[in-house]
Amino acid sequence: MSTVVEHVTCTFCGCLCDDLTVEAEGTEIRKVRLACSSGQGIFMDYDPRPRQPLVDGREVEWEEAVAEAAAILSASDSPLIYGLSSSASEAQRKAVALADRIGAVIDSTSSVCHGPTGLAMQAVGEPTCTLGEVRDRADLLVFWGCNPDASHLRHFPRFSLTAKGALTPNGRADRTVYVVDVRPTGSSKKADHFLQVDIGTDFEVLTTLRLLVKGLEPSVDIVGGVPVTELKELVERMKSCRYGVAFMGMGLTMASARQLNVAELFTLVAELNEFAKFSVIPMRGHGNVTGADQVLSWTTGYPFAVSFARGYPQFSPGEFSAVDMLARRAADAAVIIASDPGAHFPAAAAAHLERIPTIVLDHGPSVVASHAHVLFPTAAYGVDAAGTAYRMDNVPIPLKSVISTGRVTDEEILDRIIEAVA
Amino acid sequence: MILGILGGRIYDPRNGKDGEVGDIWVKDGRVVAPEDADREAAQTVDAAGLVVMPGGVDIHAHIVGSEVNSGRKLRPEDHRGHERARSGNLRAGAGGTVPSTYLTGYLYSELGYTTVMQASAAPLVVRHTHEELEDVPNLDKGAFIVMGNNHFVMQCIADKQPEKARDYVAWLLRASRGYAIKIVNPGGVENWKWGKNVAELDDGVIGYGVTPRQIVQTLASIADGLGLPHAVHIHGINLGRHTSARTTVEMIAALDGHRAHLCHLQFLSYGAGRGHVHRSEATAVAAAVNASAGLTVDIGQVIFGDATTMTCDGPLQYGLHRTTGHKWINDDVEGESGGGIVPITYKPSNPINGTMWLTGMELFLLIDDPWRVFLSTDHPNAGPFTSYPQVIRLLMDRDYRREMFDSLHPRARRGALLPELDREYSLGEIAVISRAGPARALGLEHKGHLGVGADGDIAVYEECADKEAMFAHPRYVYKGGELVARDGAVVADVTGRTFSVAPEYDMGIEAELREYFKKAYTVSFDNYSVLAGHGAATEIVACG
Known part of the structure; x- marks a missing residue:
């Protein structure tokens, strides 16, 4: 079945151009109009095939992956939640709820760009x-x-x-x-x-x-x-x-x-x-990095580098920013949402990420996903998941689901982990 | 679930109860007649000797959305020392003058408030407002949509097409899931995009040639014509200036009998005093309010201590930045609005702050009809909402008021009328200005009273001589019949509702708007309305 969706928002960068037209045949995207060359890739390079979660590289059912993630977080004394910039604000809100619940440090890619x-x-x-x-x-x-x-x-x-x-x-x-x-x-x-x-x-x-x-x-x-x-x-x-x-x-x-x-x-x-x-x-970069600032600010009062370790939010860049948490070996488990610190972080921080158990939510392959203990293959917001993102000027813009793949969103997975650790 | 609150002294002004002893029964979230409550199955509370009131209704506060969240982000120093740790199912948060969303809901519960209106939202960013509203528990809410500098509205006025303006406003209220029309410094915010402002009701708006007077008259007329449950909600021109009382009185005359609500009136009731210190013109402004039956106001009482000023009134905020030297956010919003944020600390030792404080007090005491003057601090502009109990004490206790007056800078006290005003509010009048009155002005039929059919939003207080202590620690607070706070501490997190209006309009305007959007906005027409996309479920309140 072929579909044409108009006024589609591109999540590549902080411009969030929302005037694209996307043509698809079933779950295969055939053509994207008005997108720039970077934005084309978001849609044209997307692999829509449903995938099973992995635990230590082994395909498992969702229940098992959620239980394993919950076990890692329950055993952790100092969990870190990081990423968020390619997720929707609905999922970012869940990520903060999880951080609040388990006493985690939460940080977004803001801390390494703006x-x-x-x-x-x-x-x-x-x-x-x-x-x-x-x-x-x-x-x-x-x-x-x-x-x-x-x-x-x-x-x-x-x-x-x-x-x-x-x-x-x-x-x-x-x-x-x-x-x-x-x-x-x-x-x-x-x-x-x-x-x-x-x-x-x-x-x-x-x-x-x-x-x-x-x-x-x-x-x-x-x-x-x-x-x-x-x-x-x-x-x-x-x-x-x-x-x-x-x-x-x-x-x-x-x-x-x-x-x-x-x-x-x-x-x-x-x-x-x-x-x-x-x-x-x-000039904010990733599609919804601005939304991560917004969501963290309204739920905790602070835009990034927030710790719930003492039960209430504390803000301390340089201490609770992800690079510093990892390089100091202060995190003993990590949830990585829609970003790749394995590829982009300084060596000392990236090396620590390989030492500790990691739970990764991502819609595609990444360095951090390749050595995840629990890998949740997710839908991509703006491609096969709907949501909300904030443009670089803080204007909120809806993200559409242009193909129906049945893949699970960050929001749903985070919700299930919250329930499992409760 | 059935709840019985038995034997309390009931203050329910809308239903004529002024401390009479009686029972309140709640079933499935609503107040019911005693015979409709199954007493065997009910949870009952012995309220003997306690004061029972409807849950508080705040008609004007900045609690969510773009300006509030920028204020939160701007001020880490504001949160520190005011944090709240996670407890059971209650979320952690950071407080201060601009608290995080969950904590905002909890703090209101801890005062006995159950309904709060978000004072402003530019439609371009109202999706953000709704996202945050979903994260504010324990309150029913609504958002006022700013239109006083809207290009489409101003063009309709310039083109003498009031019907088109009316259709647009109705469409916009639906598209933004808003509750009321808000006006902020009509024309002045648009002129600020040229680095200018307006000073008189008949000044021109650059590029449109329309005037603040025309904008106010058009939107007030549209609010009445559409039968919106709340009148047009106005922040006038010259806020904070020594010309504000004069232009406020002129604005009241210009309303020409239309319903209107003037917000944070204190900030707009000054005249020129000696030595560059404003003076209170509360007498003149209160007289104009008293003479205009269709008018309601809230005060925006200044609280000594920290505050965070935030408003769509961009030029005002720039002026405040220049005066104080404090850090400043400005945000011009295409086609619609603007805004600014500046932190401030109000001190009794500052003569201007002292004058602001006593201007608010005088207005409260000089406006005769408590059904037309409402409790607010324009949170967090004049002070945080958590100071409402202090304002209540100031109104109920003239000795306390005098004590605070005596602490003001001598230049603020000189020639002031306030010491001569002996009026003290009664508990019943407090129930009017913080509950029944704002609910009636908002057109929320189920709020602000405890008659059959009202929402089960109830606050139970233990009366004591110190009215601040009394209102700061309600014994029980119920939201929709569920206990959300006990002994001044939140105990539950329940989901609140968001109210919106859906006035009728000629759908033909949408084709024109679709074309207009291509040139006027950087967001697609189809992505602008919050009816499209995620979330933003609201409960429609009828127009009539």
Whole structure:
């Protein structure tokens, strides 16, 4: 039976484009319209065949896998729940319920991407806006330490660089675009102005911009490899624009100074509002990593790196963040939901993951799944499971199930584990 | 299940009971007549000597959704020291001025509250509001949908098409599963996207040429025309400014007899005082309220201590950020709204904070009809809802009120009317301003009273001289007939309902909206409505 589903949401990145059309024949997806090349893979590479759970590599019935997972967690003194960014908020809520029930530490992939952005927001606040405001109003864009041309492929045409909106009917021609980065990128080639800063000098450059905004004169001619005259030109544009928006990425969060870089940018943006309307939007990566921040915040008060070990939520990045829990060997069991720390974590943390019993929920193969003690093959939200995800600007968007495979969702599995450990 | 609460002193103003001794019977979650309750099968509670009231109804609080959750995330310092550990089936949580969702439900139970309205939600992000509402236990809830800066509404006004605006509003209330129309700084939030604001009712909205007056009149008229159970819920212009009392009085006149609810009126009742300190204009504002029978208000009483200001009123929050230097969130929402968040601490030693405090008190005491003035702190803007017992004591105990007044900065006290106001609220009047009145203003027929057919939402208190202690530790609290709190501590986690409205409209507008969405939004028309997608089950309250 062939089906055509419209207004489908793609979960690849934080843009959550929700204008796709997906054609399927039974459980086989034949064609995806409007998706970028990354988004195509979400649908076209999906293996819809139902699979049985594995315990120590052996196919078992669901009951046995759930019982084994519950046994691991019941025997654990310090369980870690990690991942969440490719899951739906409905499942993220269950993951927190499980953490609360068993006294676990829970963390999302935020802690290894925009965690410092969250810390900066907690320090100085964050003047922001939705992506529609960017499209409709923004006449000045500054991309700092991010490269949407490679990472968020429809960001430029849908929301920013070339998007046409109410006050920007000519799209690209109505905007001035800056890229600030440590090396030329695909994005910098499309900008009007590229400021190449020396590695590790973002903070200095941002501070200099703040100084110039305040009308002060720096005592040097070059900061971070950028002539002050160019910074002055940027400041003049920022102060005189109609609606400016800065986008920032891991070039700031994962460079030295981390959250200090981000806080400096957020402060600059706040201070610019004395002269012109200005906002900042973090370029969140995975489909629903923003939702993980949201769900953790509403259930625990904190966005990531939360421990329930003492019965109540405690927030301590660097202590309860997954990399640190693992590298310190502080976790003695782990539930990994829809992410692959086995492939992406530093060696010491990844090595500890191989030492402790792991329960993995994932819809496809991964390094961490390959050595899981209990592996639950799940449905993929947005492909064969419905749910809710949050776009990088915190707008919630429904995820559709475009094919019917009978595969089990993260939410259902987590629910059964909660019941089994109760 | 059958429940009997026997021999208590019943304060049920809607049914004319002011402390009469009697029994309340609840069966299957609703109050029933004594003859319909099987006493043999009932669980009974000896309430002799105790005060029995309907569960509290909060008409205006920010408890869930985008602005609240940004406030939670923004303020780890707010939660620390206010955590709650998991206990049995009760979830852990973090409190403070912006508590996590489960704890929010529990804390309301521990005050005897059973119904709370979420004061604002932009429809673009209302799916988030509903997700959080599902995670707030022990309360029945609803969400007010902000429309006072909505592009489609403003375009209809500019085009002189009120019928189209009415159809759109009805569609939008359904699509967002909202309960009421909310207006926040009409036109001012749109102008803030240009770095500007409005200051007068006849100022223009950039790009539309419409005025705050037209926006308020149009939406108030639509709320009446659609027969919405709750009137248009208005946060006016100039909030916090020394011109606010004047424009509030002008706004009341502009309503021209339409029903309306003015929220957190305290923040909008100031005049210009000496030395850059606002003065209370409660007398003038209360007089205007007293003269307008179709009007209800809540106060937004300032509580000394920590608070987190959060509102769709973006320019206001920027001003507060500039004044205090505190961290600031702004969030402009395409086509609809905006908002900001700034933490604050109110201190009696600050003359402006002192003036705000006494303005709220004066309004409570000068508005004659308790059925039209309701208890609120605009949680968490003027203070947390957990301070309601303190406000009740201030209203019932003039000596306590005087004591607090005497602690204010001399510049706040100078020339103040408050010391001359001897009025003390009675228990019956407290039952009106915290239960019967807001329920009636919300059009929730089953709430705020204990007559046959009412929801079995009941709070039982032990009366003592210290009314703050009394209301902070209810002996028993029932939600739908189930015991949820005892001796001031939550004991159960039960699922609450979410109310919404479904007014009739001409479906023909949907074709136009589908086209409009292609240009106006970055989300597909079909994905915008929360009727599509996961969750958001609500109970429809009839329009009439």
